[in-house]
Amino acid sequence: MSLKHVMEVYDLLDDPGVDGNKVRDYLLKSGAKHVKVTRVEGSEGYTDFVKIIIPGNNGKMRDGNAPTLGIIGRLGGIGARPEAIGLVSDGDGAVAAIAIAAKIGEMNKRGDVLPGDVIIGTHICPFAPTLPHEPVPFMGSPVDMDVMNRYEVDEKMDAILSIDTTKGNRIINFNGFAISPTVKEGYILKVSEDLLDIIQITTGRLPRVFAISEQDITPYGNGLFHINSIMQPSVATSSPVVGIAITTEMPVPGCASGASHVTDIEEVVRFVIEVAKNFGYGKCAFYDRNEFEKIIELYGEMNRFQKKGDLNE
Secondary structure, three states: OOHHHHHHHHHHHOOOOOOHHHHHHHHHHHOOOEEEEEEEEEOOEEEEEEEEEEOOOOOHHHOOOOOOEEEEEEOOOOOEOOOOOOOEHHHHHHHHHHHHHHHHHHHHHHOOOOOOOEEEEEEEOOEOOEEOOOOOOEEOOOOOHHHHHHHHOOOOOOEEEEEEEOOOOOOOEOOEEEEOOOEEOOEEOOOOHHHHHHHHHHHOOOOOEOOOOHHHHOOOOOOOOOOOOOOHHHHHOOOOEEEEEEEEOOOOOOOOEOOOOHHHHHHHHHHHHHHHHHHHOOOOOOOOHHHHHHHHHHHOOOHHHHOOOOOOO
């Protein structure tokens, strides 16, 4: 059970004085040992990128061969001060990512070490701008998407789970979370059966999948509509990426305070940790390698969709 960690992290981040160093101190006490904080200044303020690397028993950091799972808590900011007081809905991705790191760190202290390495990235910004968006406003960020991908996507990640608040739409209409189809090198692939199995086990419900379009897996800044930034890590890697959308029944602005549901975040945390266990043991495939090779053979590469599409490029 991870509810304790989610509540601790929620309380930690629901503070205008929080920064990356305070998050690092909390994680070190929890048992995580490799925590790096990098402050990046942008045109509208700053944010602290936090990267946590947790070695596995058979992970590459220990010269093993277990695959490395990447976990990204994607968001614009955890706060929209002074426009909104308190932790905003958009901060759920950061809460989940830090709680996952804290829980795995505590597991390590107790002797329950995962098989593969886990790399977790997110950022901490309690004073982020807001953006107009339909049907409800979004949170902005003091840094652009290229910067986020640079600090959060790691080339050592063999597969990536991207966790993002996805409440400002009319596509995913229930309280809880849903996953996306797997995205790899510009292709939207079939949904991972292994991930669906783990959702059923951890939630006790039928798994939920949300729709994405080709526009959603293209880079920000190309003028196309995106459901949000949940699939943006896919433009910066050749590894498979799956989005985990934290959802609500009604559209909720990303800049709304008092709109986070700790029980929904806790379900995400448990799901991701179970994925990390199975992925490290080679029991959770994000995509079918043979079928992907066949797709490339039949239709060619689609990685042009990982670029902004400048006709003059």
